[in-house]
Amino acid sequence: MKNYFIENQEKPYLIRIxxxxxxxxxxxxxRVEPETLNLAQKGVFTVFLQIDNGFGVSIxxxxxxxxxxxxxxxxxxxxxxxxxxxxxxFNTQGVTNILPENxxxxxxxxxxxxxxxxxxxxxxxxxxxxxxxxxLLDIWNKLSALIYKLIAALTGASD
Numbered sequence: 446m447k448n449y450f451i452e453n454q455e456k457p458y459l460i461r462i463x464x465x466x467x468x469x470x471x472x473x474x475x476r477v478e479p480e481t482l483n484l485a486q487k488g489v490f491t492v493f494l495q496i497d498n499g500f501g502v503s504i505x506x507x508x509x510x511x512x513x514x515x516x517x518x519x520x521x522x523x524x525x526x527x528x529x530x531x532x533x534x535f536n537t538q539g540v541t542n543i544l545p546e547n548x549x550x551x552x553x554x555x556x557x558x559x560x561x562x563x564x565x566x567x568x569x570x571x572x573x574x575x576x577x578x579x580x581l582l583d584i585w586n587k588l589s590a591l592i593y594k595l596i597a598a599l600t601g602a603s604d
Contacts, residue, residue, distance in 0.1 A: 468562060471500050475553050475565035482571045484545065486537055489520060492553060494531040494565065502557060504531045512555040515540055545573035 476493045492514060496502050509522050512533065517540055519533040533553075543549055549571045554564045 470562045470564055471496065471502060471557070473553070473563050473565035475551075475567045477551055477567045477569045480569055482537060482540070482543075482569055484537060484540070484543070484571060484573065488537050489534045490537055492519075492533040492535065492567075494533060494553065495529060496563070498529075502561075504529055506557045506559070507531060507563065508556045508558050512553065514553045515543060515551055543571050545571050 474495045474497070478491045478493070482490055494504065494507075496504055504524060505526075512519055512522070514533070514535055517535055519535050521534040523532040524530075525532055543551075547570055548568050550566055550568050552564060552566050554562070556562055
């Protein structure tokens with residue numbers, strides 16, 4: 446798969462060529478908030494979507510029923526015309542296909558009303574469902590403190 450950025454006087458866009466088929470894609474900027482998703486929590490998270498003015502497309506031209514983040518449809522959509530952005534709400538429990546990792550790339554896809562594809566990517570941190578999420582450094586620090594206390598107890602030393 447190859448991506449090519451095409452810029453003409455009317456509208457720049459991205460062309461994706463895959464297996465001899467080409468499709469026009471307009472890249473959008475997305476921002477996921479909060480930046481850390483806890484899959485154990487019920488509730489919603491927000492995605493803010495914007496389209497650069499250079500593409501000659503308004504956020505109002507987005508086909509709202511086509512929008513999905515990692516295959517999950519938003520629970521609500523709101524246009525913020527003052528900031529030229531689309532605000533999307535998603536159920537945290539709906540993104541069950543995401544694995545807990547330090548950095549996870551979330552991809553939003555959709556179409557404009559004329560059928561042109563749009564897509565955007567944001568990177569977030571995802572923590573596990575109800576499990577204690579510790580880094581190796583956290584584990585090492587906790588283990589070191591326990592060993593120090595054990596040695597102190599065995600030798601009669603105090604803190």
